Amino acid sequence: MSGIYLDNAATTPMAKEVIEVMTNAMQTTFGNASSTHQFGRSARMVLDDSRKVIADSIHAKESEIIFTSGGTESDNMAIMQTAIQRKSLGKHLITSAVEHQAILKSMKYLESIGFEVTYLPVNEDGVIDITDFKNALKDDTILVSIMMGNNETGSHMPIHEIGDILKDHQAWFHTDAVQAYGLLDIDVNVDHIDMLSTSAHKLNGPKFLGFLYKRDTIFSPPFIKGGEQEDKRRAGTENVPAIAGFAKAVSLVSDDEKKARQLKYQGFKKQIIAALEVNKIDFEINGTLSDDNLQHVFNIWIKGVQTEVLQTRLDLAGIAVSGGSACTAGNLEPSHVLIAMYGENSPRVTESIRLSFGKDNTDEEIAVFVTQLVRIVGRLKK
Known part of the structure:
Protein backbone atom coordinates (compact mmCIF):
# COMPACT_ATOMS: atom_id res chain seq x y z
CA MET A 1 0.00 0.00 0.00
CA SER A 2 1.38 3.39 -1.01
CA GLY A 3 1.31 6.49 1.13
CA ILE A 4 3.03 7.86 4.21
CA TYR A 5 2.13 6.18 7.49
CA LEU A 6 2.49 8.41 10.56
CA ASP A 7 0.15 6.58 12.95
CA ASN A 8 2.52 4.09 14.55
CA ALA A 9 1.15 4.70 18.05
CA ALA A 10 -2.07 3.06 16.81
CA THR A 11 -0.24 0.06 15.37
CA THR A 12 2.99 -0.73 13.56
CA PRO A 13 3.59 -2.86 10.46
CA MET A 14 5.09 -6.23 11.27
CA ALA A 15 8.82 -6.43 10.66
CA LYS A 16 9.80 -8.79 7.85
CA GLU A 17 11.99 -10.74 10.29
CA VAL A 18 8.94 -11.25 12.52
CA ILE A 19 6.85 -12.48 9.59
CA GLU A 20 9.58 -14.96 8.64
CA VAL A 21 9.80 -16.37 12.18
CA MET A 22 6.03 -16.65 12.49
CA THR A 23 5.62 -18.26 9.06
CA ASN A 24 8.25 -20.86 9.88
CA ALA A 25 6.67 -21.56 13.30
CA MET A 26 3.19 -21.95 11.80
CA GLN A 27 4.56 -24.55 9.39
CA THR A 28 6.81 -26.49 11.77
CA THR A 29 5.74 -25.81 15.38
CA PHE A 30 2.00 -26.40 15.34
CA GLY A 31 1.80 -28.59 18.47
CA ASN A 32 0.00 -27.59 21.66
CA ALA A 33 2.61 -26.45 24.17
CA SER A 34 0.69 -28.29 26.91
CA SER A 35 0.96 -31.67 25.13
CA THR A 36 3.62 -34.11 26.34
CA HIS A 37 4.46 -35.72 22.98
CA GLN A 38 7.30 -34.51 20.74
CA PHE A 39 5.13 -31.99 18.89
CA GLY A 40 4.03 -30.45 22.18
CA ARG A 41 7.56 -30.49 23.55
CA SER A 42 8.80 -28.68 20.44
CA ALA A 43 6.17 -25.97 20.91
CA ARG A 44 7.01 -25.74 24.60
CA MET A 45 10.67 -25.16 23.77
CA VAL A 46 9.78 -22.24 21.47
CA LEU A 47 7.45 -20.85 24.14
CA ASP A 48 10.12 -21.10 26.86
CA ASP A 49 12.83 -19.58 24.68
CA SER A 50 10.56 -16.68 23.73
CA ARG A 51 9.59 -16.09 27.35
CA LYS A 52 13.26 -15.79 28.30
CA VAL A 53 13.95 -13.20 25.57
CA ILE A 54 11.00 -11.12 26.74
CA ALA A 55 11.76 -11.47 30.46
CA ASP A 56 15.36 -10.39 29.89
CA SER A 57 14.16 -7.27 28.07
CA ILE A 58 12.74 -5.82 31.32
CA HIS A 59 15.16 -7.56 33.73
CA ALA A 60 12.45 -9.90 35.01
CA LYS A 61 12.34 -13.64 35.69
CA GLU A 62 10.84 -15.93 33.09
CA SER A 63 8.27 -17.08 35.66
CA GLU A 64 7.02 -13.48 35.92
CA ILE A 65 5.84 -13.20 32.28
CA ILE A 66 2.21 -14.06 31.50
CA PHE A 67 1.25 -14.04 27.82
CA THR A 68 -2.09 -12.36 27.08
CA SER A 69 -4.12 -11.18 24.10
CA GLY A 70 -2.62 -7.69 24.34
CA GLY A 71 -2.40 -4.49 26.32
CA THR A 72 -6.11 -4.22 27.08
CA GLU A 73 -6.31 -7.67 28.63
CA SER A 74 -3.06 -7.11 30.52
CA ASP A 75 -4.38 -3.83 31.96
CA ASN A 76 -7.73 -5.36 32.87
CA MET A 77 -6.06 -8.37 34.42
CA ALA A 78 -3.73 -6.28 36.57
CA ILE A 79 -6.48 -3.99 37.85
CA MET A 80 -9.38 -6.41 38.27
CA GLN A 81 -7.29 -9.18 39.81
CA THR A 82 -5.72 -6.78 42.28
CA ALA A 83 -9.02 -5.24 43.35
CA ILE A 84 -10.69 -8.62 43.86
CA GLN A 85 -7.72 -10.18 45.61
CA ARG A 86 -6.91 -7.28 47.94
CA LYS A 87 -10.26 -5.72 48.83
CA SER A 88 -9.95 -6.91 52.42
CA LEU A 89 -6.89 -4.62 52.73
CA GLY A 90 -8.66 -1.58 51.33
CA LYS A 91 -10.72 -0.31 48.43
CA HIS A 92 -8.71 2.74 47.35
CA LEU A 93 -6.94 2.90 43.98
CA ILE A 94 -4.93 5.66 42.29
CA THR A 95 -4.51 6.36 38.59
CA SER A 96 -4.12 9.43 36.35
CA ALA A 97 -6.62 11.34 34.26
CA VAL A 98 -4.72 10.60 31.03
CA GLU A 99 -4.56 6.82 31.11
CA HIS A 100 -5.62 4.58 28.25
CA GLN A 101 -9.30 3.63 28.22
CA ALA A 102 -8.37 0.07 29.21
CA ILE A 103 -7.35 1.53 32.57
CA LEU A 104 -9.99 4.24 32.93
CA LYS A 105 -12.94 2.01 32.09
CA SER A 106 -11.68 -0.69 34.45
CA MET A 107 -11.44 1.90 37.20
CA LYS A 108 -14.94 3.22 36.44
CA TYR A 109 -16.31 -0.30 36.71
CA LEU A 110 -14.61 -0.82 40.07
CA GLU A 111 -16.10 2.46 41.29
CA SER A 112 -19.54 1.15 40.36
CA ILE A 113 -19.10 -1.82 42.70
CA GLY A 114 -17.83 0.11 45.70
CA PHE A 115 -14.17 0.92 45.19
CA GLU A 116 -12.79 4.46 45.55
CA VAL A 117 -10.56 5.79 42.77
CA THR A 118 -8.40 8.92 42.78
CA TYR A 119 -7.73 10.32 39.30
CA LEU A 120 -4.59 12.45 39.52
CA PRO A 121 -4.56 15.60 37.35
CA VAL A 122 -1.69 16.43 35.01
CA ASN A 123 0.05 19.68 34.19
CA GLU A 124 0.33 21.20 30.69
CA ASP A 125 3.24 18.87 30.01
CA GLY A 126 0.89 15.94 30.58
CA VAL A 127 2.68 14.76 33.73
CA ILE A 128 1.38 14.16 37.24
CA ASP A 129 2.84 16.03 40.21
CA ILE A 130 4.61 13.79 42.73
CA THR A 131 3.27 15.95 45.58
CA ASP A 132 -0.27 15.27 44.35
CA PHE A 133 0.54 11.58 44.31
CA LYS A 134 1.92 11.60 47.85
CA ASN A 135 -1.14 13.48 49.08
CA ALA A 136 -3.48 10.99 47.39
CA LEU A 137 -1.78 7.91 48.84
CA LYS A 138 -3.63 6.40 51.80
CA ASP A 139 -2.96 3.58 54.23
CA ASP A 140 -5.73 1.57 52.54
CA THR A 141 -4.55 2.18 48.96
CA ILE A 142 -4.18 -1.25 47.35
CA LEU A 143 -3.18 -0.35 43.78
CA VAL A 144 -1.49 2.46 41.87
CA SER A 145 -1.68 2.34 38.06
CA ILE A 146 0.21 5.08 36.21
CA MET A 147 1.20 4.73 32.56
CA MET A 148 4.88 4.90 31.67
CA GLY A 149 4.44 7.07 28.59
CA ASN A 150 1.33 8.67 27.15
CA ASN A 151 -0.03 7.41 23.82
CA GLU A 152 -1.25 10.84 22.67
CA THR A 153 1.52 13.22 23.75
CA GLY A 154 4.49 10.99 24.57
CA SER A 155 4.76 12.48 28.06
CA HIS A 156 6.91 10.33 30.34
CA MET A 157 5.56 9.85 33.86
CA PRO A 158 7.82 9.82 36.97
CA ILE A 159 7.73 6.04 37.24
CA HIS A 160 10.94 5.65 39.25
CA GLU A 161 9.83 8.18 41.87
CA ILE A 162 6.42 6.49 42.23
CA GLY A 163 7.99 3.06 42.59
CA ASP A 164 10.43 4.34 45.18
CA ILE A 165 7.59 5.77 47.26
CA LEU A 166 5.57 2.55 47.01
CA LYS A 167 8.33 0.06 47.75
CA ASP A 168 7.50 0.16 51.47
CA HIS A 169 3.73 0.59 51.01
CA GLN A 170 1.11 -2.16 50.72
CA ALA A 171 -0.11 -0.86 47.34
CA TRP A 172 0.95 -2.79 44.26
CA PHE A 173 2.40 -0.65 41.46
CA HIS A 174 1.20 -1.27 37.91
CA THR A 175 2.32 0.62 34.83
CA ASP A 176 0.89 0.52 31.32
CA ALA A 177 4.06 0.39 29.21
CA VAL A 178 2.33 -0.34 25.90
CA GLN A 179 3.82 2.72 24.18
CA ALA A 180 7.11 2.80 26.08
CA TYR A 181 8.13 -0.85 25.66
CA GLY A 182 10.67 -1.09 22.87
CA LEU A 183 11.67 2.57 23.09
CA LEU A 184 12.74 3.08 26.70
CA ASP A 185 15.10 0.97 28.79
CA ILE A 186 12.93 -0.70 31.43
CA ASP A 187 14.15 -2.36 34.63
CA VAL A 188 11.25 -3.51 36.79
CA ASN A 189 13.54 -4.01 39.78
CA VAL A 190 15.21 -0.59 39.68
CA ASP A 191 11.79 1.09 39.35
CA HIS A 192 10.07 -1.19 41.91
CA ILE A 193 7.33 -2.12 39.43
CA ASP A 194 5.02 -4.95 40.51
CA MET A 195 3.03 -5.31 37.27
CA LEU A 196 3.64 -4.06 33.72
CA SER A 197 1.53 -4.30 30.54
CA THR A 198 2.68 -4.44 26.92
CA SER A 199 1.32 -5.12 23.43
CA ALA A 200 3.31 -6.77 20.64
CA HIS A 201 1.82 -4.80 17.74
CA LYS A 202 3.26 -1.53 19.04
CA LEU A 203 6.82 -2.66 18.24
CA ASN A 204 6.40 -4.31 14.85
CA GLY A 205 5.10 -7.59 16.25
CA PRO A 206 1.77 -9.39 15.76
CA LYS A 207 -1.61 -8.09 16.89
CA PHE A 208 -3.73 -9.71 19.60
CA LEU A 209 -0.73 -10.56 21.75
CA GLY A 210 1.00 -9.00 24.74
CA PHE A 211 2.22 -9.89 28.17
CA LEU A 212 1.63 -8.94 31.76
CA TYR A 213 4.70 -8.90 33.94
CA LYS A 214 3.71 -9.79 37.50
CA ARG A 215 6.33 -9.89 40.25
CA ASP A 216 6.59 -13.43 41.60
CA THR A 217 6.11 -12.27 45.19
CA ILE A 218 2.50 -11.28 44.46
CA PHE A 219 -0.38 -13.63 43.76
CA SER A 220 -3.91 -13.22 42.48
CA PRO A 221 -6.44 -15.64 40.98
CA PRO A 222 -6.60 -16.08 37.18
CA PHE A 223 -8.65 -13.46 35.38
CA ILE A 224 -9.57 -15.83 32.52
CA LYS A 225 -10.83 -19.18 33.78
CA GLY A 226 -10.23 -22.49 32.06
CA GLY A 227 -7.15 -24.61 31.59
CA GLU A 228 -3.87 -24.43 33.47
CA GLN A 229 -1.75 -22.65 30.86
CA GLU A 230 0.74 -19.94 31.84
CA ASP A 231 1.43 -21.69 35.15
CA LYS A 232 -2.31 -21.60 35.98
CA ARG A 233 -2.41 -17.80 35.69
CA ARG A 234 -4.08 -17.30 32.28
CA ALA A 235 -6.19 -20.00 30.65
CA GLY A 236 -6.14 -20.61 26.91
CA THR A 237 -3.83 -22.38 24.48
CA GLU A 238 -0.77 -20.25 23.81
CA ASN A 239 -0.33 -18.81 20.31
CA VAL A 240 3.19 -20.16 19.89
CA PRO A 241 3.93 -18.76 16.38
CA ALA A 242 2.82 -15.26 17.43
CA ILE A 243 4.79 -15.48 20.67
CA ALA A 244 7.89 -16.49 18.69
CA GLY A 245 7.26 -13.45 16.49
CA PHE A 246 6.90 -11.23 19.55
CA ALA A 247 10.24 -12.44 20.87
CA LYS A 248 11.84 -11.73 17.50
CA ALA A 249 10.40 -8.20 17.50
CA VAL A 250 11.83 -7.65 20.98
CA SER A 251 15.26 -8.97 19.94
CA LEU A 252 15.37 -6.41 17.12
CA VAL A 253 15.28 -3.47 19.55
Whole structure:
Protein backbone atom coordinates (compact mmCIF):
# COMPACT_ATOMS: atom_id res chain seq x y z
CA MET A 1 0.00 0.00 0.00
CA SER A 2 1.38 3.39 -1.01
CA GLY A 3 1.31 6.49 1.13
CA ILE A 4 3.03 7.86 4.21
CA TYR A 5 2.13 6.18 7.49
CA LEU A 6 2.49 8.41 10.56
CA ASP A 7 0.15 6.58 12.95
CA ASN A 8 2.52 4.09 14.55
CA ALA A 9 1.15 4.70 18.05
CA ALA A 10 -2.07 3.06 16.81
CA THR A 11 -0.24 0.06 15.37
CA THR A 12 2.99 -0.73 13.56
CA PRO A 13 3.59 -2.86 10.46
CA MET A 14 5.09 -6.23 11.27
CA ALA A 15 8.82 -6.43 10.66
CA LYS A 16 9.80 -8.79 7.85
CA GLU A 17 11.99 -10.74 10.29
CA VAL A 18 8.94 -11.25 12.52
CA ILE A 19 6.85 -12.48 9.59
CA GLU A 20 9.58 -14.96 8.64
CA VAL A 21 9.80 -16.37 12.18
CA MET A 22 6.03 -16.65 12.49
CA THR A 23 5.62 -18.26 9.06
CA ASN A 24 8.25 -20.86 9.88
CA ALA A 25 6.67 -21.56 13.30
CA MET A 26 3.19 -21.95 11.80
CA GLN A 27 4.56 -24.55 9.39
CA THR A 28 6.81 -26.49 11.77
CA THR A 29 5.74 -25.81 15.38
CA PHE A 30 2.00 -26.40 15.34
CA GLY A 31 1.80 -28.59 18.47
CA ASN A 32 0.00 -27.59 21.66
CA ALA A 33 2.61 -26.45 24.17
CA SER A 34 0.69 -28.29 26.91
CA SER A 35 0.96 -31.67 25.13
CA THR A 36 3.62 -34.11 26.34
CA HIS A 37 4.46 -35.72 22.98
CA GLN A 38 7.30 -34.51 20.74
CA PHE A 39 5.13 -31.99 18.89
CA GLY A 40 4.03 -30.45 22.18
CA ARG A 41 7.56 -30.49 23.55
CA SER A 42 8.80 -28.68 20.44
CA ALA A 43 6.17 -25.97 20.91
CA ARG A 44 7.01 -25.74 24.60
CA MET A 45 10.67 -25.16 23.77
CA VAL A 46 9.78 -22.24 21.47
CA LEU A 47 7.45 -20.85 24.14
CA ASP A 48 10.12 -21.10 26.86
CA ASP A 49 12.83 -19.58 24.68
CA SER A 50 10.56 -16.68 23.73
CA ARG A 51 9.59 -16.09 27.35
CA LYS A 52 13.26 -15.79 28.30
CA VAL A 53 13.95 -13.20 25.57
CA ILE A 54 11.00 -11.12 26.74
CA ALA A 55 11.76 -11.47 30.46
CA ASP A 56 15.36 -10.39 29.89
CA SER A 57 14.16 -7.27 28.07
CA ILE A 58 12.74 -5.82 31.32
CA HIS A 59 15.16 -7.56 33.73
CA ALA A 60 12.45 -9.90 35.01
CA LYS A 61 12.34 -13.64 35.69
CA GLU A 62 10.84 -15.93 33.09
CA SER A 63 8.27 -17.08 35.66
CA GLU A 64 7.02 -13.48 35.92
CA ILE A 65 5.84 -13.20 32.28
CA ILE A 66 2.21 -14.06 31.50
CA PHE A 67 1.25 -14.04 27.82
CA THR A 68 -2.09 -12.36 27.08
CA SER A 69 -4.12 -11.18 24.10
CA GLY A 70 -2.62 -7.69 24.34
CA GLY A 71 -2.40 -4.49 26.32
CA THR A 72 -6.11 -4.22 27.08
CA GLU A 73 -6.31 -7.67 28.63
CA SER A 74 -3.06 -7.11 30.52
CA ASP A 75 -4.38 -3.83 31.96
CA ASN A 76 -7.73 -5.36 32.87
CA MET A 77 -6.06 -8.37 34.42
CA ALA A 78 -3.73 -6.28 36.57
CA ILE A 79 -6.48 -3.99 37.85
CA MET A 80 -9.38 -6.41 38.27
CA GLN A 81 -7.29 -9.18 39.81
CA THR A 82 -5.72 -6.78 42.28
CA ALA A 83 -9.02 -5.24 43.35
CA ILE A 84 -10.69 -8.62 43.86
CA GLN A 85 -7.72 -10.18 45.61
CA ARG A 86 -6.91 -7.28 47.94
CA LYS A 87 -10.26 -5.72 48.83
CA SER A 88 -9.95 -6.91 52.42
CA LEU A 89 -6.89 -4.62 52.73
CA GLY A 90 -8.66 -1.58 51.33
CA LYS A 91 -10.72 -0.31 48.43
CA HIS A 92 -8.71 2.74 47.35
CA LEU A 93 -6.94 2.90 43.98
CA ILE A 94 -4.93 5.66 42.29
CA THR A 95 -4.51 6.36 38.59
CA SER A 96 -4.12 9.43 36.35
CA ALA A 97 -6.62 11.34 34.26
CA VAL A 98 -4.72 10.60 31.03
CA GLU A 99 -4.56 6.82 31.11
CA HIS A 100 -5.62 4.58 28.25
CA GLN A 101 -9.30 3.63 28.22
CA ALA A 102 -8.37 0.07 29.21
CA ILE A 103 -7.35 1.53 32.57
CA LEU A 104 -9.99 4.24 32.93
CA LYS A 105 -12.94 2.01 32.09
CA SER A 106 -11.68 -0.69 34.45
CA MET A 107 -11.44 1.90 37.20
CA LYS A 108 -14.94 3.22 36.44
CA TYR A 109 -16.31 -0.30 36.71
CA LEU A 110 -14.61 -0.82 40.07
CA GLU A 111 -16.10 2.46 41.29
CA SER A 112 -19.54 1.15 40.36
CA ILE A 113 -19.10 -1.82 42.70
CA GLY A 114 -17.83 0.11 45.70
CA PHE A 115 -14.17 0.92 45.19
CA GLU A 116 -12.79 4.46 45.55
CA VAL A 117 -10.56 5.79 42.77
CA THR A 118 -8.40 8.92 42.78
CA TYR A 119 -7.73 10.32 39.30
CA LEU A 120 -4.59 12.45 39.52
CA PRO A 121 -4.56 15.60 37.35
CA VAL A 122 -1.69 16.43 35.01
CA ASN A 123 0.05 19.68 34.19
CA GLU A 124 0.33 21.20 30.69
CA ASP A 125 3.24 18.87 30.01
CA GLY A 126 0.89 15.94 30.58
CA VAL A 127 2.68 14.76 33.73
CA ILE A 128 1.38 14.16 37.24
CA ASP A 129 2.84 16.03 40.21
CA ILE A 130 4.61 13.79 42.73
CA THR A 131 3.27 15.95 45.58
CA ASP A 132 -0.27 15.27 44.35
CA PHE A 133 0.54 11.58 44.31
CA LYS A 134 1.92 11.60 47.85
CA ASN A 135 -1.14 13.48 49.08
CA ALA A 136 -3.48 10.99 47.39
CA LEU A 137 -1.78 7.91 48.84
CA LYS A 138 -3.63 6.40 51.80
CA ASP A 139 -2.96 3.58 54.23
CA ASP A 140 -5.73 1.57 52.54
CA THR A 141 -4.55 2.18 48.96
CA ILE A 142 -4.18 -1.25 47.35
CA LEU A 143 -3.18 -0.35 43.78
CA VAL A 144 -1.49 2.46 41.87
CA SER A 145 -1.68 2.34 38.06
CA ILE A 146 0.21 5.08 36.21
CA MET A 147 1.20 4.73 32.56
CA MET A 148 4.88 4.90 31.67
CA GLY A 149 4.44 7.07 28.59
CA ASN A 150 1.33 8.67 27.15
CA ASN A 151 -0.03 7.41 23.82
CA GLU A 152 -1.25 10.84 22.67
CA THR A 153 1.52 13.22 23.75
CA GLY A 154 4.49 10.99 24.57
CA SER A 155 4.76 12.48 28.06
CA HIS A 156 6.91 10.33 30.34
CA MET A 157 5.56 9.85 33.86
CA PRO A 158 7.82 9.82 36.97
CA ILE A 159 7.73 6.04 37.24
CA HIS A 160 10.94 5.65 39.25
CA GLU A 161 9.83 8.18 41.87
CA ILE A 162 6.42 6.49 42.23
CA GLY A 163 7.99 3.06 42.59
CA ASP A 164 10.43 4.34 45.18
CA ILE A 165 7.59 5.77 47.26
CA LEU A 166 5.57 2.55 47.01
CA LYS A 167 8.33 0.06 47.75
CA ASP A 168 7.50 0.16 51.47
CA HIS A 169 3.73 0.59 51.01
CA GLN A 170 1.11 -2.16 50.72
CA ALA A 171 -0.11 -0.86 47.34
CA TRP A 172 0.95 -2.79 44.26
CA PHE A 173 2.40 -0.65 41.46
CA HIS A 174 1.20 -1.27 37.91
CA THR A 175 2.32 0.62 34.83
CA ASP A 176 0.89 0.52 31.32
CA ALA A 177 4.06 0.39 29.21
CA VAL A 178 2.33 -0.34 25.90
CA GLN A 179 3.82 2.72 24.18
CA ALA A 180 7.11 2.80 26.08
CA TYR A 181 8.13 -0.85 25.66
CA GLY A 182 10.67 -1.09 22.87
CA LEU A 183 11.67 2.57 23.09
CA LEU A 184 12.74 3.08 26.70
CA ASP A 185 15.10 0.97 28.79
CA ILE A 186 12.93 -0.70 31.43
CA ASP A 187 14.15 -2.36 34.63
CA VAL A 188 11.25 -3.51 36.79
CA ASN A 189 13.54 -4.01 39.78
CA VAL A 190 15.21 -0.59 39.68
CA ASP A 191 11.79 1.09 39.35
CA HIS A 192 10.07 -1.19 41.91
CA ILE A 193 7.33 -2.12 39.43
CA ASP A 194 5.02 -4.95 40.51
CA MET A 195 3.03 -5.31 37.27
CA LEU A 196 3.64 -4.06 33.72
CA SER A 197 1.53 -4.30 30.54
CA THR A 198 2.68 -4.44 26.92
CA SER A 199 1.32 -5.12 23.43
CA ALA A 200 3.31 -6.77 20.64
CA HIS A 201 1.82 -4.80 17.74
CA LYS A 202 3.26 -1.53 19.04
CA LEU A 203 6.82 -2.66 18.24
CA ASN A 204 6.40 -4.31 14.85
CA GLY A 205 5.10 -7.59 16.25
CA PRO A 206 1.77 -9.39 15.76
CA LYS A 207 -1.61 -8.09 16.89
CA PHE A 208 -3.73 -9.71 19.60
CA LEU A 209 -0.73 -10.56 21.75
CA GLY A 210 1.00 -9.00 24.74
CA PHE A 211 2.22 -9.89 28.17
CA LEU A 212 1.63 -8.94 31.76
CA TYR A 213 4.70 -8.90 33.94
CA LYS A 214 3.71 -9.79 37.50
CA ARG A 215 6.33 -9.89 40.25
CA ASP A 216 6.59 -13.43 41.60
CA THR A 217 6.11 -12.27 45.19
CA ILE A 218 2.50 -11.28 44.46
CA PHE A 219 -0.38 -13.63 43.76
CA SER A 220 -3.91 -13.22 42.48
CA PRO A 221 -6.44 -15.64 40.98
CA PRO A 222 -6.60 -16.08 37.18
CA PHE A 223 -8.65 -13.46 35.38
CA ILE A 224 -9.57 -15.83 32.52
CA LYS A 225 -10.83 -19.18 33.78
CA GLY A 226 -10.23 -22.49 32.06
CA GLY A 227 -7.15 -24.61 31.59
CA GLU A 228 -3.87 -24.43 33.47
CA GLN A 229 -1.75 -22.65 30.86
CA GLU A 230 0.74 -19.94 31.84
CA ASP A 231 1.43 -21.69 35.15
CA LYS A 232 -2.31 -21.60 35.98
CA ARG A 233 -2.41 -17.80 35.69
CA ARG A 234 -4.08 -17.30 32.28
CA ALA A 235 -6.19 -20.00 30.65
CA GLY A 236 -6.14 -20.61 26.91
CA THR A 237 -3.83 -22.38 24.48
CA GLU A 238 -0.77 -20.25 23.81
CA ASN A 239 -0.33 -18.81 20.31
CA VAL A 240 3.19 -20.16 19.89
CA PRO A 241 3.93 -18.76 16.38
CA ALA A 242 2.82 -15.26 17.43
CA ILE A 243 4.79 -15.48 20.67
CA ALA A 244 7.89 -16.49 18.69
CA GLY A 245 7.26 -13.45 16.49
CA PHE A 246 6.90 -11.23 19.55
CA ALA A 247 10.24 -12.44 20.87
CA LYS A 248 11.84 -11.73 17.50
CA ALA A 249 10.40 -8.20 17.50
CA VAL A 250 11.83 -7.65 20.98
CA SER A 251 15.26 -8.97 19.94
CA LEU A 252 15.37 -6.41 17.12
CA VAL A 253 15.28 -3.47 19.55
CA SER A 254 18.58 -3.65 21.41
CA ASP A 255 19.53 -0.88 23.82
CA ASP A 256 21.51 0.80 21.04
CA GLU A 257 18.59 0.49 18.63
CA LYS A 258 16.22 2.08 21.17
CA LYS A 259 18.52 5.06 21.52
CA ALA A 260 18.94 5.33 17.74
CA ARG A 261 15.18 5.32 17.18
CA GLN A 262 14.58 7.94 19.86
CA LEU A 263 17.21 10.21 18.27
CA LYS A 264 15.77 9.59 14.81
CA TYR A 265 12.27 10.53 15.93
CA GLN A 266 13.59 13.57 17.78
CA GLY A 267 15.17 14.63 14.51
CA PHE A 268 11.81 14.29 12.75
CA LYS A 269 10.26 16.64 15.31
CA LYS A 270 12.96 19.24 14.75
CA GLN A 271 12.52 18.93 10.99
CA ILE A 272 8.75 19.49 11.27
CA ILE A 273 9.04 22.42 13.68
CA ALA A 274 11.63 24.16 11.52
CA ALA A 275 9.50 23.79 8.38
CA LEU A 276 6.33 25.03 10.09
CA GLU A 277 8.17 28.06 11.43
CA VAL A 278 9.70 28.89 8.04
CA ASN A 279 6.26 28.70 6.44
CA LYS A 280 4.71 30.79 9.23
CA ILE A 281 2.14 28.18 10.24
CA ASP A 282 0.42 29.17 13.50
CA PHE A 283 1.00 26.15 15.76
CA GLU A 284 2.02 25.01 19.23
CA ILE A 285 3.23 21.71 20.64
CA ASN A 286 0.87 19.85 22.96
CA GLY A 287 2.99 18.66 25.85
CA THR A 288 6.72 19.05 26.00
CA LEU A 289 9.78 18.38 23.85
CA SER A 290 11.65 16.86 26.81
CA ASP A 291 14.43 14.41 25.98
CA ASP A 292 12.81 12.00 28.47
CA ASN A 293 9.62 11.67 26.43
CA LEU A 294 8.57 8.96 24.00
CA GLN A 295 9.95 10.65 20.90
CA HIS A 296 7.80 8.70 18.45
CA VAL A 297 4.66 10.61 19.52
CA PHE A 298 4.24 14.22 18.42
CA ASN A 299 1.02 16.14 19.11
CA ILE A 300 0.56 19.50 17.37
CA TRP A 301 -2.07 22.20 17.73
CA ILE A 302 -2.67 23.75 14.28
CA LYS A 303 -4.52 26.88 15.29
CA GLY A 304 -7.84 27.52 13.63
CA VAL A 305 -8.03 24.19 11.77
CA GLN A 306 -10.42 21.47 12.93
CA THR A 307 -8.84 18.09 13.63
CA GLU A 308 -11.28 16.06 11.53
CA VAL A 309 -10.93 18.37 8.54
CA LEU A 310 -7.14 18.35 8.60
CA GLN A 311 -6.97 14.61 9.17
CA THR A 312 -9.29 13.97 6.22
CA ARG A 313 -7.39 16.30 3.88
CA LEU A 314 -4.09 14.63 4.79
CA ASP A 315 -5.65 11.23 4.22
CA LEU A 316 -6.75 12.31 0.75
CA ALA A 317 -3.14 13.34 0.16
CA GLY A 318 -2.00 9.84 1.11
CA ILE A 319 -0.77 10.67 4.60
CA ALA A 320 -2.05 8.86 7.69
CA VAL A 321 -2.16 10.76 10.99
CA SER A 322 -4.65 10.64 13.85
CA GLY A 323 -6.60 12.91 16.13
CA GLY A 324 -5.71 10.90 19.23
CA SER A 325 -5.89 7.34 20.48
CA ALA A 326 -7.04 4.81 17.88
CA CYS A 327 -9.13 3.14 20.59
CA THR A 328 -11.41 6.19 20.75
CA ALA A 329 -11.16 7.30 17.13
CA GLY A 330 -14.62 5.97 16.31
CA ASN A 331 -16.41 8.60 18.38
CA LEU A 332 -16.52 12.36 18.05
CA GLU A 333 -15.59 13.10 21.64
CA PRO A 334 -12.47 15.27 22.01
CA SER A 335 -9.32 13.80 23.50
CA HIS A 336 -9.60 13.21 27.25
CA VAL A 337 -5.83 13.63 27.41
CA LEU A 338 -5.85 17.15 25.95
CA ILE A 339 -8.86 18.06 28.11
CA ALA A 340 -6.96 16.95 31.21
CA MET A 341 -3.95 19.03 30.13
CA TYR A 342 -5.64 22.22 28.90
CA GLY A 343 -9.31 22.16 29.91
CA GLU A 344 -12.41 21.24 27.95
CA ASN A 345 -12.86 24.76 26.55
CA SER A 346 -9.37 24.96 25.03
CA PRO A 347 -9.36 25.07 21.20
CA ARG A 348 -6.48 22.59 21.35
CA VAL A 349 -8.87 19.71 21.99
CA THR A 350 -10.55 20.14 18.58
CA GLU A 351 -7.64 21.54 16.55
CA SER A 352 -4.81 19.09 17.19
CA ILE A 353 -3.34 16.13 15.33
CA ARG A 354 -1.13 13.32 16.57
CA LEU A 355 1.81 12.13 14.51
CA SER A 356 3.54 8.94 15.55
CA PHE A 357 6.69 7.76 13.85
CA GLY A 358 7.98 4.27 13.14
CA LYS A 359 11.28 2.64 12.30
CA ASP A 360 10.59 2.72 8.56
CA ASN A 361 9.79 6.43 8.29
CA THR A 362 12.36 8.57 6.49
CA ASP A 363 13.43 12.21 6.37
CA GLU A 364 12.05 12.34 2.83
CA GLU A 365 8.61 11.23 4.02
CA ILE A 366 8.62 13.87 6.74
CA ALA A 367 9.53 16.52 4.17
CA VAL A 368 6.59 15.44 1.98
CA PHE A 369 4.27 15.48 5.00
CA VAL A 370 5.25 19.02 5.95
CA THR A 371 4.87 20.24 2.37
CA GLN A 372 1.36 18.81 2.20
CA LEU A 373 0.48 20.12 5.67
CA VAL A 374 1.55 23.65 4.77
CA ARG A 375 -0.40 23.48 1.49
CA ILE A 376 -3.57 22.17 3.16
CA VAL A 377 -3.48 24.60 6.07
CA GLY A 378 -2.90 27.49 3.68
CA ARG A 379 -5.97 26.57 1.64
CA LEU A 380 -8.15 26.01 4.69
CA LYS A 381 -7.15 29.32 6.22
CA LYS A 382 -8.10 31.10 2.98
